[in-house]
Amino acid sequence: MSNYPLSYKLSWLPRFLKPSLGGDRHGFAVSSAMLIDPPPVQRVRLAFIGDISAVANSGTPEFDPMISALLASADLVVGNCESPIVERPRAVLGTRLGARHAMTERFLADAVAAAGIARDKLVLSLANNHALDQGVVGFEETVAALDRLGIRTIGTVAGGQVQRLAAGPLSIGFAAFTLWRNAGEEAFQGRVSMASDPAEWPREALAELDLVCAVPHWGWEFRHFPRLGERELARRLAGHGVGLIAGHHAHVVQPIERIGRSLVAYGLGDFLGTAFARQPWPGRIGSILVVDISADAGTRGAIAAYRMHFFMRLRAGDDERLVALEGLKGDLKRKAETRLGVIFPGPRS
Structure with missing residues (x-):
């Protein structure tokens, strides 16, 4: 059984049709800032992307060259694998209705290549509510497929609560976890990380x-x-x-907050559409969070600068075309900029 409260379930469709701007808007930060001035001589670049799924694409999506160039500039690209990777869905009816997710290994490989992301630089989290949409066997297929593709994973119990990865000269620990489940807790335990309490993370891993x-x-x-x-x-x-902190699950762009020296991006939106092929326009706004980390001796590991880069997922036949905000025109661009102006205080460049 899932762990969603009834009020959440009842609000899903209304909020999908009309994403909400309600809630506390206080205390959030601008969408880009330089935090170390002058900038460090040695830097490592991390790029965080949103949820990845094949739900809105029959074939390979198209990517704006500006987006591909941005992703190619990163030492690591980190995203969320929102759909199990299987050759044939086991939950056939649920998958057809959109209640259960699935994508093929070929789709992911082609999408990653089209986006300009080198596989050895890509890190995908499996800690999400859809991880067991195709059952335990589907989860195992997903892990095996990513291993074949040479894509590293985080958010599995087998990998540990904090997984250490090298990014240039830096050693970065990634703690990926999900608060939500589409299946019972027993099925998730031992497979998908739900370790949200940092006090319980092993000290040796940190x-x-x-x-x-x-x-x-x-x-x-x-x-x-x-x-x-x-x-x-x-x-x-x-x-x-x-x-x-770089969050997922909301399927819409959410604000940034600075807590002391820590940076929080609450939600990056979808990188590839995960909630039906035809989605209201606010849910088609996505973002890429680019963070430069200092590798200089005096500020090693500190965030030197960050910037949210926004894009829109447009339809291209049965597939999506990702266009940078700068490349949009007319009413759609004005609507997107107006909405982003509510979410992010101050200038966005």
């Missing part, structure tokens, strides 16, 4: 890290502003030394 990054699957979908629970958890994570 030793000698330059930066700890949390990748939570949290919040309520189709709401542009995080709820109190997510903001409280972000403070708890920051209080335990997590310097960077």
Whole structure:
């Protein structure tokens, strides 16, 4: 059984049709800033993308060259694998109705190549509510497929609560977890990380890290502003030394908050559409969070600068075409800029 409250379930369709701008709008940060001036001589670049799924694409999506160039500039690209990777769905009816997710290994490989992301630089979280949509066997197929593709994973129990990855000269610990499940807790235990309490993370896993990054699957979908629970958890994570938090699950862009020296991006939206092929325009706005981390001796592991880069997922026949905000025109661009102006205070460049 899933762990969604009834009020959440009842609000899903209304909020999908009309994503909400309601909630507390206070205390959020601008969408880009330089935090170390002058900038460090040595830097490592991380790029965080949103949820990845084949739901809105029959074939390979198209990518704006500006987006591909941006992703190619990163030392690591971190995203959320929202759909199990299987050759044939086991939950056939649920998959056809859109209640269960699935994508093929070929689709993911082609999408990653089209986006300009080198596989050895891509890191995907499996800590999300859809991880067992195709059953335990589907989860195992997903892990095996990503291993064949040479794509590293985070958010599995087998990998540990904090997984250490090298990014240039830096050692970064990634703690990915989900607060939501589409299946019973027993099925998730031992497979998908639900370790949201940093006080319980093993100390040895945190030793000698330059930066700890949390990748939570949290919040309520189709709401542009995080709820109190997510903001409280972000403070708890920051209080335990997590310097960077990049969240998923809302399927719409959410704001940034700075908590001391920590940076929180509550929700990046979808990278590839995950909630039906035809989606209201606010849900088609996505973002890429680019964070430069200092590798200089005096500021090693500190966030030197960050910027949210926004794009829109447009239809191209049966597939999506990702266009940078700068490339949009007319009413759609004006609507997107107006909405982003509500979510992010101040200038966005």
